[in-house]
Amino acid sequence: MPIEVFYEGRIYRTNAKGTYDPDTGELTVIKGSIVSETVKQFQKTSLINKLREQYTDENGVLLQSISFDNPSLAASFVSGYSSNGLLTWHIDKHRTLRDMKKS
Helix, strand or coil, X not given: CCEEEEEEEXXXXXXXXXXXXXXXXXXXXXXXXXXXXXXXXXXXHHHHHHXXXXXXXXXXXXXXXEEECCHHHHHHHHHCCCCCHHHHCEEECCEEHHXXXXX
16 A cells, blocks of 8 residues: 655755555655756756756746656656655654664
8 A cells, every 4th residue: 555755855946745555665745746947967857867868847846746666766757866765754754764674
């Protein structure tokens, strides 16, 4: 059963919502989420830029939901830099996906 998650970035003004499927590891970023304005240079930069051109408008708003095979790639899509999705996606204010996996 998918779990609702969120990603809020204070520095880069991101605000994303998604669903995480613990059985498959897939994370879907929901339409209307806001991604960072810039993408920093890292291993997946070209992929992230290509996906953003296809799925976001000029204000960084996601035009349709998009699924990723792991939470880290979804977090990198939202943040614009290499991110550990288990630490950046939250279930609630005090619990991350990593905390959920521990219990």
